[in-house]
Amino acid sequence: MRVSAKADYAVRAAAELAAEADGPIKGERLAELQDIPLQFLEHILLELKHHGIVRARRGAKGGYWLAKPADAVTIADIVRAVEGPIAHVQSAPPESIEYRGHAEHLQEVWIAVRANLRAVLEHVTLADLVSGDLPPLVAELTGSEDAWAPR
Amino acid sequence: MRVSAKADYAVRAAAELAAEADGPIKGERLAELQDIPLQFLEHILLELKHHGIVRARRGAKGGYWLAKPADAVTIADIVRAVEGPIAHVQSAPPESIEYRGHAEHLQEVWIAVRANLRAVLEHVTLADLVSGDLPPLVAELTGSEDAWAPR
DNA sequence: GCTGCTTTTGACTTAGAAGGTCAAGAAAGT
DNA sequence: ACTTTCTTGACCTTCTAAGTCAAAAGCAGC
Secondary structure, X not given: OOEOHHHHXXXXXXXXXXXXXXXXXXXXXXXHXXXXXXXXXXXXXXXXXXXXXXXEEOOOOOEEEEOOOHHHOEHHHHHHHXXXXXXXXXXXXXXXXXXXXXXXXXXXXXXXXXXXXXXXXXXXXXXXXXXXXXXXXXXXXXXXXXXXXXX | OOEOHHHHHHHHHHHHHHHOOOOOEOHHHHHHHXXXXXXXXXXXXXXXXXXXXXXXXXXXXXXXXXXXXXXXXXXXXXXXXXXXXXXXXXXXXXHHOOOOHHXXXXXXXXHHHHHHHHHHHOOOEHHHHHHOOOOHHHHHHHHOHHHHOOO
């Protein structure tokens, strides 16, 4: 139930790519902008490339850029690319698990958890993130005092 | 963004404890009921005990039972006991992270994710889980076809 | 066709967590 | 006493997180 450094880095780097729409950005510059270890970042960018989220050119005027428009890439796309499927239980998707005894309805709970995660992650695009103009649902959720309280 | 085996086991064992309200249940029986490795289960039960969720007595008529009524224990309580805080980013709570550059609004996204996780986990009690009478929000979320689709 | 610059890739490392197992000790009942 | 059952600590194996290092390959400009 936690977000890895890798996923956090990946989203931050993608946000910078989304913001600078013209021309490729070098890995080194991305690393500086978001304070991410360079070598680690390039591994992450490579994974994003394999998933068709980012493109790259090497050489003197090379660098990385988004493969798709910023409003067509969601946070969920990026998290899935580097962390794998969202909300798996014991490394299996919740709809495939069979529970016994009095835990029978636990499956529904995990399905609900996943649905609620998706409700946020699949509806925030990189364009939303960069502009700060987040979807109504997110604005609503962060609006409450309680959402900011540790626990 | 995944649920560990430990958390899944913990909730399942707690559900059995919630169902059999009178008298302690032995670790061995819990392990059989939910098909959990015994030694591992007892470690989990010990953690639950340290967090005041479960009580235990040893000896001939010993076993484990819930420390509180089943409708006063939420799934979130159990997950926190064995996995630590929910939805931490890079092992830190999202409200304490400072983002730079174009990732500035990422904090709000993680806050929204946590709020939506809490919305499910903090409102389902063990009593709900055992009876199968889950809160309206959960029923609503699992009602959609889409929630059951892998992705 | 060099020469730099930059991405790409693979091998390796180190630390910690996940998911267990084993065995000794302590307490409670009969 | 003796057995049952929890309690605790030590240990183990496999994986993942989070990197580092170094070599290879591609591209641009002279």
